[in-house]
Amino acid sequence: MWKWLIVFAALFASLSANPAAAADNSIELTVDVPLEGLMKYNQWSRIKVTITNQGDAFTGLIGIGPRSAGNKWRSGIVRQEVTLGQGETKQVTFDLPVDELSDQAEVVTLVRGDKVAASRSLPPLPAQTDRIAAVVDDNQNAFHFLSAVRGNEREYPFDRLTVKNIAPKALPDEAWILNNIDLLALGSIPAGAITDRQLAAIKKWVTRGGVLIVSAGTNQDEWVQPFRELLDIPPGRSGMATDLDQLRKLSGENSLPVDSIPVYNRDFPLISHKQVGSGLFLFVNYDINAEPFASWQYNRQLWKNTLQKYKAADSVLEKDVHYNGVNMPLLNVSRLIPEVSIPSVQWIILIWIIYLLLVAPGLYFLLKRFDRRDWAWGIIPAFAVLLTIGIYAIGRPQVAKEDASFTVNSIRIVDDHMAEVNSAASFLTISGGNYAVKAEPDFLAVPYPVKSDLKNLLAKEEDGTRITYGNVPYLSTTQAYGIGVRQDLGHFSAELSVSDLRLHGTVTNHTSFDLQQTYVQLGMQRISLGPLKQGETKQVDEKIEQYVIPGVGDVDPSELLKMTREERVELTKQNIGAYFPGAPVHLMGFSDQALPVFHIQNKQLAEHYWNVIAQPITLMPGPDGRTVYPYGTLPVSTINLDRYSDPRNIAPKGTITYELSVGKADLQVKRVEIPLDLSPYRPFEKAIFDVKRGMWQPLERSQRVILEENLPQYLGPDGTIQIRFNNPTDQRLSMPLPFFQAEGEER
Known part of the structure; x- marks a missing residue:
């Protein structure tokens, strides 16, 4: 008996073995994750796979997914087609929402036909909920005091700042990957340790909302030089600074541990700041790791106050958690394709109830009366088929008369020349079948939901990411989501001031949109400015409510029931926003002008668009100078x-x-x-x-x-x-x- 048990155990082990056991030794997979695996929920990150083929040339599929999939690797997240020649090495990147990577990315699998050619486990990819300060410094304890900069001891668990030391080579050369950290601190680093591409990514990230701290001690011109593009820092003149009042004010302590401190430039402030686009650059004019300040008991307090005073805490500790992830409201609105009606389930049920209770029994009794009851086995099912065909023939044009798409864009204007775009698109094809959509170049794009079967493929091409949808059912909707940056969408200019609880001034639309509606968002208060065409300037003189109670503008549920579908769709469109975290005042506008991010291939669609455009503004002084x-x-x-x-x-x-x-x-x-x-x-x-x-x-x-x-x-x-x-x-x-x-x- 025990022999049979051994046989069954061996058979079970062979069936449950990891597909890597069948891997081809001529193919090698290596995996790299930027920022040493630091990832945050509601962001995107990258997995870079390097494939080296020492065997015969082949074409296959490579995908990432959960380990539990085993031989059913097709249940992974996404797949790409890959072709390798003999002796060729190729890199394949997977750019995906962190929520998907953290929950399901465990194994990279390469398949040729139905055979697993190679498989490699991924390192653990836990998504962070804390705010993250990434530190690049030879000293592993550098910037340790930042771990105490928690803003307020609030009830929300994500209001914490965790400090992680990473190697210079872990810094990405794509700005969007840096969104997985909230603050980047650069200290003592050997010259050349950070490449030009990494520096360019850091500068772009700061412009788009990042917080960068750079510390420089004496005689570090080569290190400071690349950052003069962000802040005009005069070179040289290292020496001892004796005016330490700035540190006294920031720390709240009159007694400092020293009377002077060695600095990079003795004619420059000890701590300088500059708003760069939507981000912040802080330059520390001394070695932040030097004693006695590094271990001074009030150093934590100094930096807590510094980050709050210069608005770094607003960007780091109060950043909107939906800043760059998959925006579900956009996806939900994009499903509301104009001129597409959802079939009434109630009417379909009523028709079938009438058929079952009246028509079918009536046919039976009619056949019985003419002594043709045996015909019922054919006539009643045939009548049901005819009824189904009739419902289909009549109902299909009622749902949609033609293939259609609806793209909803959330546009956040960063500066005069840059705007971040989050885009959700839905595609309704009446006949279904196979088709592909391609995202604009430099946009990250995925099908949604991201987890899908083998019929959906991702392909990264020079002119954009291609998403292929296969075997789409009749009258079904597919969705895609993407994020990227546009340089051609323009900006608003505004000169607005408040006096006597009235908003005065002008707003000019320099964007590339004719806006159906424009608002000034003052905290929780939204002031309507009406339509605003391209190039138009509007005079503003509007009353501001003295007290605003949250939720006053919400629609009563009973009123929603009285609305038509079109009215509910319009209300939903008006309620999605493109808000800036930490921006108390911003302009917001709506437009249905075409802004295609996704292009369907080899199909004609009725295309519809909805754009939400937002830009932070600064209030101006009133007549009294305040x-x-x-x-x-x-x-x-x-x-x-x-x-x-x-x-x-x-x-x-x-x-x-x-x-x-x-x-x-x-x-x-x-x-x-x-x-x-x-x-x-x-x-x-x-x-x-x-x-x-x-x-x-x-x-x-x-x-x-x-x-x-x-x-x-x-x-x-x-x-x-x-x-x-x-x-x-x-x-x-x-x-x-x-x-x-x-x-x-x-x-």
């Missing part, structure tokens, strides 16, 4: 919860502490007004934190907080004000988010 950021524009964060409270209500005997980001106005703030006298706030006991005395100061329940001459007493070194609400009752109380208005002068 710039005003009105109520609800600047962010408020929850930094402490007690007794299971949440940001919208307070538990009995519980408290909530809020942090008002006054410094985000990027002004020398002169006045702050917090309307805590409003009735929604009166049930609570309130207090404001006195920074100078380090204690909470109680407020009267009907007191409106106005800070002017006494503003420095409550404004922290990171540009925030803290207020606290306490629920003294035994009931849970609703807590409206506090608002404030800040005004000041340009720095």
Whole structure:
């Protein structure tokens, strides 16, 4: 008996063996992942596979997928066709959303025909939820103090900054891959360790929203030179700096561990910053790893305040988690193809109920009356077939009269010459079958859902990525998603100011779109400017609501039921946005002008488009020389919860502490007004934190907080004000988010 058990065990082991066992030793696979495998949810990353063929020339398929697929490797994520000659080495890249890579990318498999020719395991690719600071420095402990820069101790687990040291060669030469980190810090690196292509990618990444810190000590001209394109840093003049007031202010400590410090240029500030496009460049004019500052007990506090003061914390710790990943709202809207109607399931069910309850029994009794009951076995099924053909013939034109596509683009204008585009497209082909779509050059593109069978193939060509759809069912929709950068979409110019709760000024449309509708987004408040054609300038004089309650503009569900499908589609289109994280004020417009990202091959389609265009703007000073950021524009964060409270209500005997980001106005703030006298706030006991005395100061329940001459007493070194609400009752109380208005002068 035991012999049979051994036979069965051996047979089972052979069936469950990894397909790599059948691999051809003449083919070698190597795998490289940039940034040493650092990946973030809602971003894209790359797996680069190098194939070396020492055997005969062949054409096959290479794919990545889960290890559990085994011989059923076709259930992998994506596949590409590959052709290799004898002795040839070729690189194949898979550019995919991180969510797919992290969840399913375990094995790279190369197949010739139905045989697995080679297989290689991928390194673990865990997607990060923390904010990531990547450090490139010979010192493994360099920039360690950044790990304490967590902004606020909020309830959200992703508001953390994790520091990872990586080798220079791990830096990618594509800017979009760097979106998997939130901050890049460059310190002591040998000359030439970072290539020109890597430097170009870093600069482009900064322009598109990255945060870069570069530290340079004495006599490091060769290291600093490439970054003068981002910030005009004068060369040379190394020496000792004795004016350390900037470090005293940033750290909040008057007593420093030294009286002087060696610097790269003694005539330049110790820490400089410059907004570059949507990103930030920070130059540190001394060796950030040098003692005694590197281990100074207040160094962490200095850098926490530095990153918040220069808005790096806004970009790093408050970045929108949907910044570059697959945007599901875009995909959902793209499925709503204009002039395509969804068949009414209720009518189809009603027709079949009538057939089953009336027509079929009626036919039977009619045949029975004429003594032809045996004919029922043919007539009733035949009538059902005719009914099905009739429903098909009548219903098909009701769904769609022709093949159609709908492309929805979210366009984020970075500067006068650059815009990031996220694009979702749906293709409806009445007859189905086989077809391919090709993305514009330099766009990353995948079919959606990404995981599909062997019928869908990806091919990277010089003129764009090709997605092939095979055996598409009749009257079915396929989807594709892509991200990329365009240089030809233009920009907005705006000169807007706020005074007496009115928005004044002009907005000019220099984009390449005629806009059906344009808005100014002031925090949670959307002010309509109406249509705006290319080149048109609009005078703005609009009232600003003093207080904005979130959700006021939402449509009641009962009203949605009364809307037609077209009205619901239009409402859905108006509710998708292209927002900039950390931008309190931006312009947004909508257009149905053609902006093709995907092109269907060898088919004619009725093409439809919907574009959402957004650009951050800066408010200008008013007649009194002051710039005003009105109520609800600047962010408020929850930094402490007690007794299971949440940001919208307070538990009995519980408290909530809020942090008002006054410094985000990027002004020398002169006045702050917090309307805590409003009735929604009166049930609570309130207090404001006195920074100078380090204690909470109680407020009267009907007191409106106005800070002017006494503003420095409550404004922290990171540009925030803290207020606290306490629920003294035994009931849970609703807590409206506090608002404030800040005004000041340009720095």
